[in-house]
Amino acid sequence: MSELEDLYREVILDHNKNPRNFAELDDADRTIEGVNPLCGDKLTLYVKLDGDRIADIGFKGTGCAISVASSSMMTERVKGATIDEGLQLFDTVHRMLAESELDETALMELGKLAALSGVREYPSRVKCASLAWHALKTALNDSTESVSTE
Amino acid sequence: MNSDMSSATPTSISERHPITNIEALRADFPILDQEVHGKPLTYLDSAASAQRPQSVIDAMVRHEQRNHANIHRGVHELSQRSTDAYEHARDLARAFVNAPSRSEIVFTRGTTESINLVAASLGRMSLSASDEVLITQMEHHSNIVPWQLICQQTGARLLAAPMTQSGELDVEAFSRKLTERTKIVAIGHVSNALGTINPVKELTAIAHDAGAIVVVDGAQAAPHLPIDVQDIDCDFYALSGHKMYGPTGIGLLYGRETLLDRMPPYQGGGEMILTVTIESSTYSELPHKFEAGTPNITGAVGLGAAIDYLATIDPKARIDHEDRLLELATAELSRIPGLRIVGTAKRKAGVLSFVFDDIHAHDLGTILDREGVAIRTGHHCAMPVMDFFCVPATARASLGLYNNADDIHRLVGGLHRALELFR
Numbered sequence: 152m153s154e155l156e157d158l159y160r161e162v163i164l165d166h167n168k169n170p171r172n173f174a175e176l177d178d179a180d181r182t183i184e185g186v187n188p189l190c191g192d193k194l195t196l197y198v199k200l201d202g203d204r205i206a207d208i209g210f211k212g213t214g215c216a217i218s219v220a221s222s223s224m225m226t227e228r229v230k231g232a233t234i235d236e237g238l239q240l241f242d243t244v245h246r247m248l249a250e251s252e253l254d255e256t257a258l259m260e261l262g263k264l265a266a267l268s269g270v271r272e273y274p275s276r277v278k279c280a281s282l283a284w285h286a287l288k289t290a291l292n293d294s295t296e297s298v299s300t301e
Numbered sequence: 302m303n304s305d306m307s308s309a310t311p312t313s314i315s316e317r318h319p320i321t322n323i324e325a326l327r328a329d330f331p332i333l334d335q336e337v338h339g340k341p342l343t344y345l346d347s348a349a350s351a352q353r354p355q356s357v358i359d360a361m362v363r364h365e366q367r368n369h370a371n372i373h374r375g376v377h378e379l380s381q382r383s384t385d386a387y388e389h390a391r392d393l394a395r396a397f398v399n400a401p402s403r404s405e406i407v408f409t410r411g412t413t414e415s416i417n418l419v420a421a422s423l424g425r426m427s428l429s430a431s432d433e434v435l436i437t438q439m440e441h442h443s444n445i446v447p448w449q450l451i452c453q454q455t456g457a458r459l460l461a462a463p464m465t466q467s468g469e470l471d472v473e474a475f476s477r478k479l480t481e482r483t484k485i486v487a488i489g490h491v492s493n494a495l496g497t498i499n500p501v502k503e504l505t506a507i508a509h510d511a512g513a514i515v516v517v518d519g520a521q522a523a524p525h526l527p528i529d530v531q532d533i534d535c536d537f538y539a540l541s542g543h544k545m546y547g548p549t550g551i552g553l554l555y556g557r558e559t560l561l562d563r564m565p566p567y568q569g570g571g572e573m574i575l576t577v578t579i580e581s582s583t584y585s586e587l588p589h590k591f592e593a594g595t596p597n598i599t600g601a602v603g604l605g606a607a608i609d610y611l612a613t614i615d616p617k618a619r620i621d622h623e624d625r626l627l628e629l630a631t632a633e634l635s636r637i638p639g640l641r642i643v644g645t646a647k648r649k650a651g652v653l654s655f656v657f658d659d660i661h662a663h664d665l666g667t668i669l670d671r672e673g674v675a676i677r678t679g680h681h682c683a684m685p686v687m688d689f690f691c692v693p694a695t696a697r698a699s700l701g702l703y704n705n706a707d708d709i710h711r712l713v714g715g716l717h718r719a720l721e722l723f724r
């Protein structure tokens with residue numbers, strides 16, 4: 152596998168082409184705007200809560216394949232999860248994007264999301280992958296601030 | 302003159318035999334001779350920053366090794382050499398833009414600082430509420446934001462003349478926006494996002510008829526076109542060294558002497574004053590009034606060497622070479638399925654912006670980089686241009702005199718690789 156194929160894995164290309172939960176939620180409890188000024192990625196994340204559960208989640212926006220796929224995979228994964236699980240997952244994804252190797256438990260926890268680890272070799276692209284996750288963290292912390300990866 | 306004088310190369314010799322074989326000049330740029338990610342480097346990002354020929358690097362090293370000291374203030378030999386080198390660079394710069402007088406050449410950090418200087422100083426002098434500043438829709442942020450700032454301070458209004466779908470300035474609409482309220486017109490000579498060459502001479506005449514002062518952003522024109530501020534008849538002209546094969550951190554502002562004379566200083570400090578008491582100061586003669594503090598001396602030497610370098614090359618051969626490459630690139634890219642060129646003005650220089658329907662520019666940039674091809678992706682500091690064409694970003698290949706047909710073929714190869722990956 153060439154390095155490029157390691158970045159643009161099948162699952163990432165698939166989520167880019169057919170993003171899941173790519174919709175605005177009319178009844179969202181939290182709406183977060185995210186921008187990556189470097190490449191012009193723009194994302195709006197909608198979260199509907201039911202108690203401490205993420206009852207529904209959706210996103211809209213434009214971005215590169217990494218950013219769209221990361222958003223899509225994130226929403227697919229955290230829909231139905233608790234707020235604590237979502238925040239815990241943010242930490243693990245953050246570690247995956249920032250550190251070189253993760254232990255077994257972390258890899259187990261990531262599952263399919265580990266496909267995003269190829270981004271590590273592309274420092275200029277890490278922000279593309281992390282934008283959606285920062286938006287998620289902000290939404291779950293009930294902050295109304297917009298997020299920027301700058 | 303001292304034999305150690307770094308930038309005093311005799312241009313007269315080469316002017317008699319200007320170089321017409323542009324392809325051979327690539328060898329003058331040592332940085333191009335390397336591999337990136339195991340592939341030969343194909344540098345197509347000169348609009349962001351051009352590479353420097355060995356002669357520019359040498360002139361700067363020589364200056365640092367032999368001549369450096371502060372300028373205009375020492376009685377010792379090194380200070381004199383540095384002062385001579387710095388002022389010699391000013392002479393070269395004057396000739397480069399064909400300004401009438403060397404006192405009309407102000408050294409700055411680059412185009413951004415040059416425009417900020419004019420906006421702040423001229424703006425303070427000549428703008429008030431009910432006045433207007435006219436720019437265009439295709440300006441770089443550095444020819445937008447300084448005007449926003451001074452308009453906010455003075456209450457003046459900032460307007461932008463529109464462009465057409467091909468990325469050409471709509472000259473009629475530009476004329477209609479000019480009124481007796483328009484005090485300043487600021488226009489780009491060549492658009493960094495689209496490559497459009499604006500008819501600055503014609504626009505200047507129209508603006509002058511309306512009584513406005515004209516500022517031209519020449520950052521992208523300087524590396525490609527002959528610059529003649531007297532022929533354009535503009536009042537100010539800004540450029541950056543690093544876009545024209547010189548170093549970063551140095552650029553210049555040409556300003557009409559009658560205006561510079563009346564304008565208040567931009568920054569205060571050493572170098573720009575004659576006398577200082579605690580209560581007040583008197584200012585130095587032009588251009589020193591606008592050069593507060595110790596300037597980028599080595600940068601000026603490098604800029605002078607870049608001007609010397611360009612002077613050895615036949616300008617027509619250089620422009621023909623770049624035009625042919627731009628034509629080749631345009632033809633080749635037009636054949637790629639799903640690719641759309643953004644900016645199709647009749648007169649263009651050095652820049653090819655494009656998008657794919659279903660591949661984001663940022664992904665293209667990464668894929669091309671792995672093929673050794675360096676391009677720029679993003680909004681190119683021209684967000685209003687992106688908004689106009691309804692794209693979040695474009696990929697931009699831009700040319701320098703050192704590029705050749707191989708570079709274009711590698712770009713095309715890289716784009717096919719992207720299509721393959723994303724199929």
Ligand SMILES: Cc1ncc(COP(=O)(O)O)c(C=O)c1O
Pocket residue numbers: 348349410411412413414441443444489491492493518520521541682
């Ligand atoms: C058209 C144009 N104007 C102004 C600038 C700003 O130049 P600098 O960053 O050298 O000050 C640039 C460079 O990006 C440019 O392309």
